[in-house]
Every structure is written in C-alpha cells, then in structure tokens.
Amino acid sequence: MARTLASEVGGDVVYDPDPHGALRSPWRTYRECLLSAPQGASHLLILQDDVEVCPGFRDAAEAAVRARSDRLIVFFVAGNPATSRIAVERACQADLPWAELPHAQWIPVVAACWPVWMIAPMLEFIDSQRWNDTFYADDERCGRWASYAGVVPLATVPSLVEHPNRVPSIIGKRSMGPDDPGRVAVCYIGAGPGCGLASDIDWTLG
Numbered sequence: 001m002a003r004t005l006a007s008e009v010g011g012d013v014v015y016d017p018d019p020h021g022a023l024r025s026p027w028r029t030y031r032e033c034l035l036s037a038p039q040g041a042s043h044l045l046i047l048q049d050d051v052e053v054c055p056g057f058r059d060a061a062e063a064a065v066r067a068r069s070d071r072l073i074v075f076f077v078a079g080n081p082a083t084s085r086i087a088v089e090r091a092c093q094a095d096l097p098w099a100e101l102p103h104a105q106w107i108p109v110v111a112a113c114w115p116v117w118m119i120a121p122m123l124e125f126i127d128s129q130r131w132n133d134t135f136y137a138d139d140e141r142c143g144r145w146a147s148y149a150g151v152v153p154l155a156t157v158p159s160l161v162e163h164p165n166r167v168p169s170i171i172g173k174r175s176m177g178p179d180d181p182g183r184v185a186v187c188y189i190g191a192g193p194g195c196g197l198a199s200d201i202d203w204t205l206g
Helices: 002-009 026-034 057-067 082-093 116-128 138-149
Strands: 043-047 098-100 111-115 154-156
Touching: 002 057, 026 043, 026 116, 026 138, 043 116, 082 098, 082 154, 111 116, 116 138
Parallel strands: none
Antiparallel strands: 043 111, 098 154
C-alpha cells in the first residue's frame, strides 16, 4: 500500500527503523519521516500508508501550501474528536476552504504537511520529555508540542485524503466497521459523480 501511494503522489516510502523490535511504535516511524525532509525543502508532507488521496491531490496540496505556507496543514480530519469535527463542519457550512482546529494536545497526523522549520524545535521538545517508550502515539506527541508552541493546525475543507479503515493499524486498532465516522473523514472530496474537483478550490479564501 505504501509503495502504491508513493508512486501515485510522487513521494518516497519511509520504513520503520526497528521493524523487528519488541514494541510496535507509530511514533518511531513518524519520527523517521520527520527526519527525511530533503535538503533545502520548505515543507514536508507525511501520509500514512493506508490512506487514499483524491484525484489531482498533489497539485491541490501544493496550491494549498502556497496559500498558507506558514501554517501546519492537515489534509484529513476524522469524526473524532468532536472539537475538530465541529470546526470542519462549521467551515463546510460557511463554504470556507479552511478550518482552524482548536487547541488540543492532539493533531490528526494521518496526512499532515509540516513547514520544515517546525520540525527541529518539535523534535527537540519531544526528545526532552521523559515519556516512556510505550507512549507511542504520534498524533498526541506532535499535538503536545503544538499546544506547547502555540501552533494551531489548519485543516483543508473538505479533506483531500480519506482513511478508509480497511486494515488494522500498526498497533492493531480498528473500528467496528470500515465506515466508522470516528475514523473516516468528516467530509472528503472523493471521486466520481457529484464530487467536485480539488483543483477548483480557491485556497486564498477564508
């Protein structure tokens, strides 16, 4: 799945640096992803290996980043937690392409684009904490730094990425069904009849 996705978006696959370790750790691989930014890059987009992207995703993502180059942008927001869902629903109802996610010690990192300048201070903060290795939640570790640093994620509305929830996570987490609203996108631009085009979204609005 990772190789197919990387080929589709023109990216690289980053592997768990300790795949046979006793502890399965999403954070271990996410940290490796954060360290993979090419020399001279301004932004780093990290996609989980089990996501689907909308048609024209790369061009739309690049346009979104150009419009809000100073912000941490997330291209996917699920139904949980409720605070994030409500923020996206309100922006959708107002026909706005962006939703600021409320301050919380959690970030939806399923599809997040980081300004590269944020990465070093975030890793320095996380590495300085005395967290046990069993605290392996990448979304919460990143979220605690964002809360500490006053960084408010900006979510695209609609999401340009879907998390279909067909396979269990690395730690075995899975919903009761593939359409569990807590694990799939609040609103996803999707593909097919009736869906708009990501290329038509004006990211300069809002």
